[in-house]
Amino acid sequence: MAKILAVDDSASMRQMVAFTLKSAGHEVTEAVDGKNALDIAKKQSFNLVITDVNMPNMDGLTLTKELRGLANFKFTPILILTTEAGGDKKVQGKAAGATGWLVKPFNPEQLLSTIKRVLG
Amino acid sequence: MSIDLSQFKQTFIEESLEGLDIMESTLLNLDVGEADLEAINTIFRAAHSIKGGSGTFGFNDIASFTHVLETLLDQTRAGERDVTAPAIELLLASVDCLREMINALQDEGATYDEEQVASVQEKLEIMLNGDKESNTESPAAAGSTAASEKNPTTTSGWLIKFAPHPDMLRTGNDPVLMFRELEGLGSLAVDVDTKVLPGFENLLAEDAYLSWEIRLTADVAKDQVEEIFSWVDDECELEITALAPAGDTAEDEVVVEPEPQPVNTDVKATPEKKAAPAATKKVAKKRSTSTEATSIRVGTDKVDALINLVGELVITQSMLSQLGEEFDMGKIEKLRNGLAQLERNTREMQENVLRIRMLPISFSFNRFPRLVHDLTQKMGKKVDLKMSGEQTELDKTVMEKIGDPLVHLVRNALDHGIESPEERIAAGKDPVGTLLLNAYHKGGNIIIEISDDGAGINKQRVLDKAVQSGIINSPDDISDDAQVFDLIFAAGFSTADVVSDVSGRGVGMDVVKKNIKALGGAIEITSQEGKGSTFSIRLPLTLAILDGQLVRVGEEVYIIPLISIVESLQIDKKSVNRLAGCSEVYRLRDDYISIIRLYSLFGAKPDSVDLEKGLLVVVEGDGQKVGLFVDDLLGQQQVVIKSLESNFKQVDGVSGATILGDGTVALIMDIGGLIDLSNTLQRDSSDGAVA
Structure with a gap:
């Protein structure tokens, strides 16, 4: 199954995402903010990155940009989690190189069906 | 799932x-x-x-x-x-x-x-x-x-013209996956268009050159098809047209919706989503009671340290058991070493386990910025709150119980201590007052200080008030500053001329002192008129363990908290005086202290009732010094406090019990209670003598 990097500064959201993905048989690595995620990403590859947008130290958009600059993340699907109902975060996310997005609040089923879109 | x-x-x-x-x-x-x-x-x-x-x-x-x-x-x-x-x-x-x-x-x-x-x-x-x-x-x-309300148009299928921009792949979107998803909706016929594909020498591996024409035969809404392409709508040319002449299709050609709402369009998911939270709420309610309040958040470093120590303990244990299997007297030195190591492991383990319950005092201090902000707004004062030593650690239980007294002291400092900006300017001070909260470790205690640079305590006013409220008879009863300040803690005392809603109803300070005493702590005041006051609280770090002095009275062993012992001495009979009412006092340098014979208080059989044959342990409790007469001093050790209240019942003069190394139970003295107990007994007996 897929190796997934889940990035969120909120422990409850991170736990929920990680638990859901693990229950679906995926291998999940958790990171608490963009900086932490980038450090992890520099050492290993993943099949998918799921990141929150608003985080301390490094936000999800910067993380996405940084990841796209790494050779092994050039084509890795990156999903951003956003609560902003307006489209600007999605546009900014796409500009930063995100594959797609998932609008909060979402439930585990929605999360799984969304990652299916990028993992096949 | x-x-x-x-x-x-x-x-x-x-x-x-x-x-x-x-x-x-x-x-x-x-x-x-x-x-x-x-x-x-x-x-x-x-x-x-x-x-x-x-x-x-x-x-x-x-x-x-x-x-x-x-x-x-x-x-x-x-x-x-x-x-x-x-x-x-x-x-x-x-x-x-x-x-x-x-x-x-x-x-x-x-x-x-x-x-x-x-x-x-x-x-x-x-x-x-x-x-x-x-x-x-x-x-x-x-x-x-807010899902799109427009009627989903249905047809027998859709013709999808999909031409990715060259850089679409760089966002991790893969056309193959989109086709697979389309396939989930119905049957596909895909034609690939390779006309823009350059020759091999000009081919950039990371760019997208292909475009597709897809015929999807399925009875699905257009939304569902658009949804699949929603993430790439600005990275491709996309045309979706109805395949066969079907029902109500108004638009033949739609260039991508300007504002796709991927989750919103998922109409089916909406009712589900609404139902789910309702269900979880019920479950959540049921489950909550068992986990809350009793849980504690512990830093991983503390847990790691414990795991490490358990590892050490296991090593020591296996070494000892190996030693035990083939033991002979030649290995006695090895056994001793092993036991010493076991002792060290146990002690470290104990310290670390206790650390788990320790939290930085910032947990308690954190509420003060807000409190000070709100109160100063209300009172029209200007105060700069400074805090230091927030990382000083303290037992969770002690922390919970000290919270309210601290709040009271802070309110008090703001209300009675720090003056209004006008008064401060008149007194030649900075209009902004300073309130300092400070915490630090000293010995086995934590000291919490609340200092203000306000008006200080007016001793004359305190004395007047104390006489007025009948706490003392005349100001001459009081000799030194400490005793004057102590009056503030008497029940029914308040110096506030105007009772405000912030503090000062005359209840509180006595409760503050009682709460601190109940935790085995003490509070002291230092104050200088015009300069400010400092309330200094001393608390034990933990309620679970204390350093004790073991003393012997005949066959019995009692434990006196080390912290309350001033000194121990041999009794010189010449310094013993008897007062009316059968009480004995001992002259210790310039001080007279009353002697409490522990054996008579607890009904034990002593080695000797002769004061010269035993020892006097001078202890301090409630600001009063007394001498406890015992047969002998034994060792000092850390003892784990077992509550008498929860296992038996509360006993005056005894704060708890512990189990000694040889398995016997020893009582731990509560010095304050002991003094009260002995006073009561003496009063009773002297009353009896008079009658």
Whole structure:
């Protein structure tokens, strides 16, 4: 199954995402903010990155940009989690190189069906 | 697959409360008119996280409240809104509401003040809409129901012309996956167009050159097809047209919707999503009671240290058991070493286990910035709160019990200590007063100091008041400053001429002292008129263990807390005097202290009743010194306190019991209680003598 990097500064959201993905048989690595995620990403590859947008130290958009600059993340699907109902975060996310997005609040089923879109 | 979301509730509650603390302290540091972007961002992020979590876990009332708050903060963050004093007050009120709402999640059936929340929410909305017309969509609509209302057009199928821009692959979108998804809707016929594919030498491996024409035969709405391409709508040319002449298709050709809403268009998911939170809420309620309040958050470093120690212990244990299997007297040295190592491991383990219960005092200090902010606003005073030693650690139970006394002392310092700006200027002081909270370790104790640079304590007024309230008969009864200040802790004492709603109803300070005493601590006051006062609280680090002096009375062993021992001495009979009422006093240098014969108090059989044959342990409790007459001093050791109250019943003069190394039970003396007990007995016996 897929190796997934889940990035969120909120422990409850991170736990929920990680638990859901693990229950679906995926291998999940958790990171608490963009900086932490980038450090992890520099050492290993993943099949998918799921990141929150608003985080301390490094936000999800910067993380996405940084990841796209790494050779092994050039084509890795990156999903951003956003609560902003307006489209600007999605546009900014796409500009930063995100594959797609998932609008909060979402439930585990929605999360799984969304990652299916990028993992096949 | 269904996942029980209630398992994340506790984490959500904890992180939300933390987030609220951060919001509050950041708000308090925010200067009016000055938009500190980093600070506003921090506040925004906390609100944002709470909103995201509450929506996900189905706490819709919290989600709807934070939505308004978040919008307001977002505008502030974008510089569209100024930081004003009323805005800060309103945001602080919102923090209070949220805290109450989140705390209500903890307990089954707990409620919050809905009116209060509604009124704050209304004020937020007024602020949001009032001075700036911005259309806030209702939060419920924001996520789910705003789904596109237009009738989904159905046909026998769709012709999809899909031409990715060269750089589409760089966002990790893979056309193959999209085709697979389309395949899930119906049957596909795909034609690939390779006309823009360059020759091999010009081919860039990372670019997309192919385009496709896809015939999807399926009875699905156009929305569903668009949904699949929603992430790439601005990275491709996309045309979706109805295949066969079908029912009600109005538009033949649609160039991608300008604002695709991927989740929203998922019409089917909406009812499901609404049902889920309701279900989880019920489960969450049932489960909550067992986990809350009794849980404690421990830093991983502490847990790691423990695991490491357990490892050491296992090694020592296996070494000893190996030694035991083939033991002979030649190995006695090895055995001794092993036992010494075991002792070391055990002690370290004990220390580390106790550390788990230790929390930095910042947990208790954190509430003061807000308290000081609110109170000074109310009283029209200006105070600069300084805190130091916030990382000083203290037992969780002690911390919980010291919270209220600290609040009382801080209120007191603000109300009675620090003067109004006018008075301060008149006294030649800085109009802004300083309140200092300080904590540090000293010996086996933690010292917490609350100092202000206010007016100090007016001794004459204290004395007058004490006489007036009948606490003392005449000012001559009191000799030194410490005793004057101690009057403040007497029940029914208050120097406030005007009783304010902040402090000063004459109840409180005595309760403060009682609470601190109950924790085995003490409070002292130093004060200088015109310069300020310092209240200094001394508390044991933990209630579970104490350093004890073992003393022997005949066959019995008692434990005296080391902290209360002043000195131990051999009795010189010449210094013993008998007073009327059968009490004996001992002249210790310039002081007279009464002698308490432990054996008579506890009905034990002593080696000797002759004072010269035993020892006198001078102890201090409740600011009073007494000498305890015992047969002998044994060792000093750390003892684990077992509560008598929970295992037997409360006994005067005894604070608890412990089990000694040889398995016998020893009582731990409560010095304050002991003095009271002996006074009562003496009074009774002297009354008896008179009668």
